[in-house]
Amino acid sequence: MNLTTGASVPELLALDNIRTQLIRLEDTIIFSLIERAQFARNKRIYEAGAFEAEMGSQEPLLNWFIRETESFHAKARRYTSPDEHPFTPRELLPTPVLVPMDFPPLLHVPAASHPSVNVNDSILDFYVRHIVPGITKDKDDGNYGSSATRDVEVLQALSRRIHFGMFVSESKFQSAPADFIPHILANPPNKDALAALITKPAVEARLLARLANKAKVYGCEMDADGHVIEDTATRIDIKAVVALYHDWVIPLTKEVEVDYLVHRLDEVPQSQIDEWMGTA
Amino acid sequence: MNLTTGASVPELLALDNIRTQLIRLEDTIIFSLIERAQFARNKRIYEAGAFEAEMGSQEPLLNWFIRETESFHAKARRYTSPDEHPFTPRELLPTPVLVPMDFPPLLHVPAASHPSVNVNDSILDFYVRHIVPGITKDKDDGNYGSSATRDVEVLQALSRRIHFGMFVSESKFQSAPADFIPHILANPPNKDALAALITKPAVEARLLARLANKAKVYGCEMDADGHVIEDTATRIDIKAVVALYHDWVIPLTKEVEVDYLVHRLDEVPQSQIDEWMGTA
Numbered sequence: 057m058n059l060t061t062g063a064s065v066p067e068l069l070a071l072d073n074i075r076t077q078l079i080r081l082e083d084t085i086i087f088s089l090i091e092r093a094q095f096a097r098n099k100r101i102y103e104a105g106a107f108e109a110e111m112g113s114q115e116p117l118l119n120w121f122i123r124e125t126e127s128f129h130a131k132a133r134r135y136t137s138p139d140e141h142p143f144t145p146r147e148l149l150p151t152p153v154l155v156p157m158d159f160p161p162l163l164h165v166p167a168a169s170h171p172s173v174n175v176n177d178s179i180l181d182f183y184v185r186h187i188v189p190g191i192t193k194d195k196d197d198g199n200y201g202s203s204a205t206r207d208v209e210v211l212q213a214l215s216r217r218i219h220f221g222m223f224v225s226e227s228k229f230q231s232a233p234a235d236f237i238p239h240i241l242a243n244p245p246n247k248d249a250l251a252a253l254i255t256k257p258a259v260e261a262r263l264l265a266r267l268a269n270k271a272k273v274y275g276c277e278m279d280a281d282g283h284v285i286e287d288t289a290t291r292i293d294i295k296a297v298v299a300l301y302h303d304w305v306i307p308l309t310k311e312v313e314v315d316y317l318v319h320r321l322d323e324v325p326q327s328q329i330d331e332w333m334g335t336a
Numbered sequence: 337m338n339l340t341t342g343a344s345v346p347e348l349l350a351l352d353n354i355r356t357q358l359i360r361l362e363d364t365i366i367f368s369l370i371e372r373a374q375f376a377r378n379k380r381i382y383e384a385g386a387f388e389a390e391m392g393s394q395e396p397l398l399n400w401f402i403r404e405t406e407s408f409h410a411k412a413r414r415y416t417s418p419d420e421h422p423f424t425p426r427e428l429l430p431t432p433v434l435v436p437m438d439f440p441p442l443l444h445v446p447a448a449s450h451p452s453v454n455v456n457d458s459i460l461d462f463y464v465r466h467i468v469p470g471i472t473k474d475k476d477d478g479n480y481g482s483s484a485t486r487d488v489e490v491l492q493a494l495s496r497r498i499h500f501g502m503f504v505s506e507s508k509f510q511s512a513p514a515d516f517i518p519h520i521l522a523n524p525p526n527k528d529a530l531a532a533l534i535t536k537p538a539v540e541a542r543l544l545a546r547l548a549n550k551a552k553v554y555g556c557e558m559d560a561d562g563h564v565i566e567d568t569a570t571r572i573d574i575k576a577v578v579a580l581y582h583d584w585v586i587p588l589t590k591e592v593e594v595d596y597l598v599h600r601l602d603e604v605p606q607s608q609i610d611e612w613m614g615t616a
Contacts, residue, residue, distance in 0.1 A: 079560075080374065087367045094360065110434050124408040132401070132481045154390050157478065198437065201412045262561060269562030274554060280359075281542060282549025 065160045069227045074220065081217045082267060086274050088213055089191055089300075090292045092206035096195035101204050102184045118184070121204040122211065123148075138163055141219050143176045143211065163226055166322035173222060173315045175308050179214050182304045183207070190296035218305060221312035228254055229320055233332035236317060241329075245318045254313050260306060264298050271297040345440045349507045354500065361497045362547060366554050368493055369471055369580075370572045372486035376475035381484050382464045398464070401484040402491065403428070418443055421499050423456045423491065443506055446602035453502060453595045455588050459494050462584045463487070470576035498585060501592035508534055509600055513612035516597060521609075525598045534593050540586060544578050551577040 100106040105114045126142045130149035135142050136156035142149060229236050235253055239246040275292035277285045330336040380386040385394045406422045410429035415422050416436035422429060509516050515533055519526040555572035557565045610616035
């Protein structure tokens with residue numbers, strides 16, 4: 057999110073603004089998947105102990121790449137931004153060298169809860185188990201570093217996309233808090249009702265159709281003059297890109313959205329809740 | 337270059353194989369330029385001293401990003417590959433944690449000369465002074481980390497593309513050494529003649545046309561359903577991409593190619609030269 061452009065909180069949380077960013081992230085995700093797909097699966101990258109002799113640990117090579125990349129990005133204050141979530145536990149990351157920026161308070165972050173919802177473990181798991189096999193050939197071409205570098209880029213883009221759900225939730229909550237509050241205050245909270253309030257099947261269907269079209273454009277073959285050869289998309293499996301969103305990105309985003317809503321009233325004064333409910 | 341797929345040296349040095357890799361790199365370069373262009377120019381990234389209070393040095397932020405990224409990649413043995421050249425002086429980079437792979441001896445590397453031709457200083461200079469201004473809006477949106485991360489990706493791809501010229505030179509030299517040898521042995525070496533031997537104006541013209549078409553496809557606007565809106569390419573300036581290659585990538589590649597050829601006979605026994613010349 058362009059959090060630093062001087063836009064006001066209502067502007068930043070406007071659903072149109074959020075949607076624009078989510079749509080732009082689709083391109084980043086497809087680009088990075090195409091970049092990864094030029095290399096073989098190279099499954100050693102993901103196996104515990106495959107590089108134990110050299111690394112001195114059982115850690116999979118990819119996890120080393122993630123941690124090293126995030127360690128530097130932490131120094132460059134990446135994870136002080138409310139739309140960025142590291143895969144590495146925050147306590148293992150260095151403190152920022154650059155002074156963190158002042159971000160407007162866009163999200164409700166209760167002091168007692170975790171700093172924020174974080175589904176990165178799930179993202180890493182489905183990426184390695186389902187996405188990489190779906191977009192690569194089951195071979196080993198030895199390009200471990202090149203592949204793992206692209207993996208980190210895909211993972212960071214997916215994480216950003218999925219955790220953006222918190223902004224979606226906040227935006228929708230603010231536009232009609234009284235719709236959400238009874239389901240949040242139910243004991244236990246009514247997660248199905250909360251999910252129903254933020255789910256727009258027509259928007260999801262359109263998203264999947266758009267993704268397929270984008271993957272087709274970006275993954276096309278071109279001749280030596282750069283002209284698109286129609287009906288080729290051999291550089292990325294279009295079905296795999298659509299399945300990525302259908303099976304993983306959309307459901308996990310919903311999990312993030314609902315989890316955020318469940319904690320939306322934590323530490324909120326009763327007087328504020330009464331005001332939202334019109335019972336003040 | 338997929339140096340590790342078990343292909344033989346003649347296969348790896350076949351001009352068709354090299355061209356395929358160069359064409360694939362065009363897509364990587366355009367993708368990464370589009371990713372950079374979504375952010376503002378953010379010229380503070382490139383200014384010496386802009387972050388001095390925090391970093392404790394005059395170093396531009398981008399240079400810090402390059403050095404930190406390359407330090408990790410060095411540990412992951414990136415710069416032991418003959419097609420990879422760091423921007424950071426090699427002596428400042430850590431030694432590889434991963435055991436370097438055995439690469440086939442594709443290039444002629446005289447022991448007395450620098451490890452290899454390296455024009456990265458020129459690449460960084462033209463990128464900051466000409467390319468970034470050509471693809472971004474002259475604004476500051478505060479997204480310094482996101483921008484600098486993309487800068488590093490563009491720079492690494494450009495460096496790989498330009499230094500690939502050494503493989504082109506070696507391939508062409510091997511196919512007709514007697515054509516090159518007199519110009520290499522001239523005192524001083526006849527660089528113009530060497531350049532003429534490796535220059536194919538028709539190939540260059542086709543490359544520039546292909547690039548424009550690719551930038552048009554990848555930089556297109558799409559509607560909410562992912563359909564291309566014809567004759568839009570607002571995400572990247574097509575002319576800037578073509579100029580990047582015309583003004584910088586092609587001339588610098590030629591510099592790398594000629595410089596490689598000038599040193600191609602260093603430490604080569606006279607008997608080998610005689611054999612190539614048919615005078616043995």
